[in-house]
């Protein structure tokens with residue numbers, strides 16, 4: 047069989063545990079037989095992160111920046127238990143956090159829909175992609191309990207020495223106090239990533255906040271989004287896409303009645319909450335993909351779930367677990383499709399589409415892993431990951 051050639055490489059980031067096992071199986075079964083894989087390989091497995099003092103994560107992020115496309119396997123974020131398990135030199139940060147900081151990107155989470163696994167919200171026919179501004183607000187707040195009566199003020203000292211002050215509250219008893227912030231530059235990068243992602247996926251973009259209450263704070267988000275829309279208006283018009291701002295409560299009500307099929311940009315806290323609601327309503331964490339998109343147009347694809355530790359321990363005992371590889375297959379398809387798009391390689395974009403279709407058609411045909419079989423609620427029991435991948439390969443061939 048003729049394999050498809052890739053002109054330019056993508057950054058490949060290997061990972062941990064069960065997803066590392068799936069990673070190799072996907073490459074062997076679904077990729078190398080069809081594509082002359084051209085990747086720059088970075089081993090982000092915890093052992094290698096430890097061996098390189100996490101330098102490999104930084105190098106991988108630089109590679110995504112240079113090559114514009116990356117695909118990442120799920121990785122362990124160490125905690126004290128992992129420190130002991132892997133005898134780590136230190137407690138490394140989450141690789142996703144490190145990569146996101148270096149690329150200054152926004153993570154977009156999108157569910158994969160397949161007939162038979164129905165969203166809990168009946169009107170949803172298409173995916174809703176959540177874009178969370180993962181920076182500052184409550185997540186880097188200064189806060190404390192107010193011990194008793196007194197006056198709280200919001201104060202800012204400019205570099206020129208000028209002081210700005212505003213009274214917040216005259217406390218007559220104890221209470222609580224919190225100071226939050228955000229930066230125009232960070233909001234603008236978020237806005238640019240959202241418009242780039244909406245354009246690249248051909249979806250409308252919604253943004254919602256509470257600018258009626260937080261006039262300066264949320265109003266700034268609204269204004270920067272509107273300015274960024276102006277930068278993108280011609281491209282949006284050309285693609286027949288719409289940008290839409292509305293209050294967060296209105297957006298929630300509309301989303302529940304919508305058909306889906308849009309990107310929903312949200313501030314940090316709103317995105318944290320709504321992404322969990324939307325992903326659980328769409329059915330399964332195993333069917334959720336995630337793309338890190340940067341303001342300057344780089345894309346890093348991965349599955350939204352973790353390393354599926356519980357399945358991995360069973361795998362080590364010699365079992366053949368029924369872990370769902372669909373989100374990881376879609377991550378590869380996303381990266382190869384984007385590479386094809388950037389390089390004008392239609393053979394590669396065509397393969398990426400066939401790969402996604404083969405994965406979903408296999409499920410439609412009744413062959414699926416245990417998590418999906420359980421969601422369908424029939425008598426079918428799930429097959430092992432290996433058997434599912436073999437069935438996808440048969441379809442691809």
Ligand code: NAP
Nearest residue numbers: 120121122123332350351352353354355356369370371417
């Ligand atoms: P997880 O790996 O997502 O798994 C949690 C549970 O969800 C699994 O035990 C399994 O349930 C189910 N599940 C998730 N993905 C599945 C799939 N593809 N197929 C079938 N079932 C699936 O989350 P976790 O156990 O909390 O975290 C494990 C490790 O992953 C941690 O070390 C964490 O740091 C890391 N993590 C990494 C990322 C990332 O790299 N993006 C994200 C999240 C977590 P059952 O056991 O009931 O079958």
Ligand code: MG
Nearest residue numbers: 318319321322
């Ligand atoms: Mg959350």
